Amino acid sequence: MTKSESIRRAKETIASRRAESIASYERRIAEVSAAVPEFAEIDRELQKTGPKIVAASFGGGDTRAEIEEIRREYEKTAARRREILAENGYAPDYCDMHYSCEKCSDSGYVGIDLCDCLRREIVQNFLESSGLYSLTKNQTFDTFCLDYYEKDDRIVMEQIVGLLKRYADGFDPASSGNLILVGATGLGKTHLCSAVARRVIERGFYVVYESAQGLFGEYEARRFHTNSYTDASEEDDIDRFADCDLLIIDDLGTEITNRFSISCLYYLLNQRLIRHRPTVISTNLRGAELRSRYEDRIMSRVFGEFIPLQFTGSDIRMQKIKKNSD
Ligand SMILES: [Zn+2]
Structure with missing residues (x-):
């Protein structure tokens, strides 16, 4: 394995970890949504947060106040979502996103710096080659x-x-x-x-x-x-x-x-x-x-x-x- 290939493979490993984290998150949401209709409803509500923020940002109104309001609403809904999970016998964080590396959310980078998880993979490949x-x-x-x-x-x-x-x-x-x-x-x-x-x-x-x-x-x-x-x-x-x-x-x-x-x-x-x-x-x-x-x-x-x-x-x-x- 050449140097650039070692680095490319390390990045692929991190990318596939990220894909796995997302897939597992989606699986858990689908599982609970199927079993608990109230959860499905509140989860759909939560997913509207992103588009709402975008709309507020380009809406021409008092952007900061509107976003602050959306954030409060989001936190309330998210708290309710955790309660529903607990009421139905799940761990409250069961449907949270869990990354292999919380530090970089499995992106391999913290800002523009290499995260330790990506660095470890590269070192491992260097060692192997x-x-x-x-x-x-x-x-x-x-x-x-x-x-x-x-x-x-x-x-x-x-x-x-x-x-x-x-x-x-x-x-x-x-x-x-x-x-x-x-x-x-x-x-x-x-x-x-x-x-x-x-x-x-x-x-x-x-x-x-x-x-x-x-x-x-x-x-x-x-x-x-x-x-x-x-x-x-x-x-x-x-x-x-x-x-x-x-x-x-x-x-x-x-x-x-x-x-x-x-x-x-x-x-x-x-x-x-x-x-x-x-x-x-x-x-x-x-x-x-x-x-x-x-x-x-x-x-x-x-x-x-x-x-x-x-x-x-x-x-x-x-x-x-x-x-x-x-
Ligand atoms: Zn990392």
């Missing part, structure tokens, strides 16, 4: 445990975790920098990448999280389809790597590296730098390995724009396995 959803549900800052790091390693890792939290909490596509998380397997890079992604998504930004293998796999698939037919959704999917507010590439260096993947990487990172769209990369490769694997033009132009964070410690996964078998 980020590539994160089921995979890393538990990899948050709260579940990241520093107990596996000792002495100096722990101090370094505390600083890195603190820095990444501040990065996520203050994330802004226009001003946040690019990070490259460097270190051996099992030091928590993927966990912290997920934690950053989740927090940034929760703040309402569109994040795409992809392994290097998955990313280049999509470019590769696209390359072989280009001349046969045009699949707009596939093109959108590639564009989201370049367009998203934050791109996270996990495990750079585990993909099969060739001229094509190198030029894709260069093109993608360069596009993002030009557009001020931050990228976070994690890699097991050391500086020299990075240099030998990717051509110098990438190294100097692109990686020069990344702040390196060097992870230290000993493999957490191995420690966990050892602990469990002790």
